[in-house]
Amino acid sequence: MIGLNQRLGRFLAVVIGLAIGAALLVFFLVNRQAPEHSDSPPAPKVVAVIEAQPLAFRLEARGHGVARPAETWQAVANVSGRVVERHPHLESGTLLREGTLLLALDPSRYELAIAEAEAELTQLEAEEANTRRLLDLERQALDLAEQELSRIERLAATGAVSTSQRDAQRHSTVGQRQAVATLENTLALLPAQRERASVRLAQARRDLADTRFEAPYDLRLGEVDVELHQFVGAGQRLFEADSLAAAEVEARLPFSMVRRLLGRVAPVELEPGTLDLSERIDLDSIDAELELVGAPGVSWEGRVVRVASGLDPATRAVRVVVRVEEPWRDARPPDHPPLQRDMYTRVRLSTSSPVAQLLVPASALHQGELYLADEHDRLVRRPVSVAFQQGDLAVIESGLTPGERVIVDDLQPAIEGMALAPRRDVALEARLTARALGEVTSGERQ
Template sequence: MAKGSSFLRRWIWVVLGLAVGLALVALLVANRQSPGQGEAARDVPTLSVIEVQPLELRLVARGHGVARAAESWRATANVGGRVVERHPELESGNILPEGTELLALDPTRYRLAIAEAEAELASLDAEKRQLDTEEENTRELLALERERLDLEEKELERVQRLADRGQISRSARDKQRRATVTQRQAVAKLENELALIPTRRKQLQARREQARTRREQAREDLADTRFEAPYDLRVGEVDIELHDRASPGQLLFRADSTESAEVEAHVPLPMLRRVVGGVADLEGAPGALDLQERVGLQALDAQVVLAGVRDVRWRGRVTRIASGLDPTTRTVRVVVTVDAPYEKAEPPERPVLQPGMYVRVRLSAPSPEPRLVVPASAVHDGAVYLATGEDRLERRPVTVAFEQDDLAVIADGLAPGDRVIVDDPVPAVDGMAVDPRHDEALEEELRRRAEGAGA
């Protein structure tokens, strides 16, 4: 009996446990609530979108370089001499106006050389006048001697006829012959003197030219003793002092023009080709090898910005493209000129564009036609996310022509009116439902950046 009652109690406990478990399950099922519409809506991500439209785009190329003066003067001594004058402001960094006399060497030697040459010219002029007088006198004497010779010749003929008839002696005839020959010699001598006068005149002219050359050389040397500012300049290094002796060929000082500065900017070739593509006249000069012959450099807008200080900038103009690529960086060397770099200077907030400053150069030109532009961050591995008309996410491959200023210019894959998702949804499942929100502020910012505003 005891064993039977114990077995019965175990089965009763098992049945009771099963009953309690079933009751709990039934209670949980009865109290279960289905998810509401609000919870389902919270699973649809809200994403910012922009509507793609063709935008006016300004193509940009950037480079860097070091500023330098467009024109520099290396004042070198052409003549030797002691420094007798030196402008008190001839010191490194000072700005001096055009026409300022900066330095003078001792001119005494060259003034004496001029005086000596002028004295020789005066002497040669006197010799020339004397030669002219001699020529005139010789011609008059020659005319008289020729008349006398004519008389002697006639007398000789008369004497010869008389001698042939035996009316005079031979000695009388010979005497007349000697007189005639003597007269012939006198005429010949005067004729020789006249023949030599042109040669003597040429010799005088040659000596005169030599004296003139020495005088002009002395005048040039005298002018080279004075150094006058050829333009408004800023003095650089000065290597001469008052009372020092300068030697021919010695560098005295350096100075830079303040009228303009230039930068030889190193610009990557693909960037430059993209910018000039909108202004290049490829059909106007089909045989032109020089890029400058095909590109209107004046159509390029250039800005020079002090590296590290965005607010300090100067407007420039592209004046030329240097020949060949830079051998180290393989970049194009574009020369940008800044006119009047000293104007509107307010140091230290706005310094002067001085030689040696490291600057960045921005070249830009309008695109020939509007382009489709999206933020570069909206492109994911060659594709963009779109919001379809049914508010579904669509992953669409695109072709990016190039990127510029965090903008991606789309060449293929998008059409005007497409809604591009500018957020980065995670996960991004093709076809999933999205809640697009139109970001008009970003569209306006995109337009401004495409036009180059604030760059």
């Protein structure tokens, strides 16, 4: 009985709901209003426009690279010895002036070698002087012997002197000749002995000089691997130091950007047989700016010094080397640190375009078309040819005429011939001019 009542209640609820829905449907049908028809045209669409004008333009190429010193000194021992002197601040990170004595090895062995070589040279000089005096005497004796031999041979020819006397004089003369020849040979060998002694002396002096390590330029020490009283062998690495004179960044830049940039700075005529790239391309006309990644406002001015051989094997990018002179000169750590080893930098190369360019915001392009406002304030969809895009700018090669008004709003829908109410965006035109000249903030670069 209870189940029957429940089923009856559900049935009545459904019937009542259907009746209420039917009543509402009839009510809405009776009170519906017919659509209103208007003969007046739709209101013009308000749009922002800019006037297309040729603008002075700076071509840019952007990339990234890691800083490194332009010159690094790997101090290696050329001679062996015990460390007898070590600069008190010979530690990683220390800055030291040119000419500072950093390290000294025990020089006694090489000082003894110098003294020995100098003594040998002195001895050879004395031997030469003595030999020359003896040679003069022996030559005088030889002259007398030759004269006596001639006299005896004349007498022997007449029978006044025996043959035995003549032979004895001959033997004596030959002995005297041999003595002169021996002394002459000794003198001839002395220059070679002096040369060998001079070489040993020069080598000993060079070895002595190699026991002292003085800073060849203002430098910053890297890793140091030697301690006081330590014995070091020839060829052992001692420490590393970076020059403070200049730093370099090998920037990786897209090939298309570099090709476009360098194409504007190549000389018109080249001398036959020119091989040097700096003669083929005016690298000095390229401005270079480096910015420390992650530290807006920390930047350095540099110059392009060369294009490294080959492309980067991973990205196929061009490797352009930018040099920064005296990166420590204006350093103000921590706000403006110097450009140091392993700093990751953003590199911007730029040069002035030889001709003005028609530029529009890249956002104004719609699948190869620009929306224009004609002289009757009607929408015109114009296909254009884009030479290239640089950042948020598009360089128009053809399809756009100076003075035409380009719509910079995103119209939806964009119907050909629709009525417009153009409003010139002077502020955007000013920003466009600034961006064309490369006058952008660090925040915009990021």
